[in-house]
Amino acid sequence: MPDVLSYLPYMWPAYVAYVINVASPGPANFAIIGTSISQGRRAGLITALGIASGSLTWATAAALGLAALLRNYAIALEIMKVLGGIYLIYLAWKAYKSARLPDSKVALGNTKTNYTARQLWLRGYAIHVTNPKAIFAWLAIISLGLPDNAPTSAILLIIAVCMSSSMLIFTTYAMVFSTSHALRGYKAARRWVEGTMAVFYSVAGLKLLTSRI
Template sequence: MPDVFAYLPYIWPAYLAYLIAVLSPGPANFAIIGMAISHGRRNGVILALGVFCGSLTWACAAALGLAAVLRTYAIALEIMKVLGGLYLIYLAWKAYRSARTPDIETASSESRTSYTARQLWLRGYAIHVTNPKAIFGWLAIISLGLPADAPPSAILLIVGICSSSSLVIFTGYAVLFSTRHALRGYKAARRWIEGTMAVFYSIAGVKLLTSRI
């Protein structure tokens, strides 16, 4: 049985590239931050867990070779790309409406808003799993981090290392941006923040809809 830790010198460069990608701003991180500062730590963490599960889904698909299958059936990726782009546009519309709502009405509305854990998890999962670029990101990480003859145990190792890091990062964002200071800052600049989120989601959605896979 090959020594799986002998592949660590291959894995580290891919891992560093993965960390940069996960830490950088994107629809998933923006959604986690927005949920955490506007609806608290619990909601932010649950949404972050949904995002993580979406990432893990693509990681497993790449590890099992399903990326090659999806490439063969390009129509499946096109459908997912359209769904993902439309969902981001929908989030942009919600953020835009919130930005135009006066603070008094927003406070009243938020007091009546109660998300279930299932709704939050599905929202986070949908944001990540409907982005077909994620599977190619994982495929690139595995290809970059391992030679062609790497055993399944080495693939499991790189998936495990990257996934555990993404779990910490996603939930860390939720915890960090659910503090009292973050909440005060959000209340003071709520309409600007929601407006920025609307622009960001719009750009991400349009970019996904018009991109080539």
């Protein structure tokens, strides 16, 4: 353990950057917020778990060196980028259709959603795992947060600390935005909220499709 703790001075800058990135607005947090206020706390928490699972997938890939391998194969990243962009645009279309529905046809706050737990988890997982920028974020954490030839125990420690923090942040979003106050606010401005999410997902999807990695 003392050997692992000696790497903490290297980890802190990367950890702080990671927490800021995870807590800042993005497709993942918007998905958690939207699901929590419209479908309830359970749905929001399951979506958060799916997003965290996607992050863990990239963390494992970065730790195994797969990120560097993918970086050398542009076609693999291009395919992931296109899939991620298309999926975000699909979410934009879903939000747009929801915004057009009259309030009488929307079951707000109903914990009995049309989605199963598996579907909610997969939705969250897909949002994160189809974003190639996520793997570069983890590559930066592993590269900047640890010196060369760091032991496996140090790699596992930084992944565990970052994943614990991301789970805390994601579940906090789900808990806060599934309260009765959030639901009342959402009911009052549902169409505006859904419309804003549609625009956000569209911009994020188009940016991903047109960006160079």
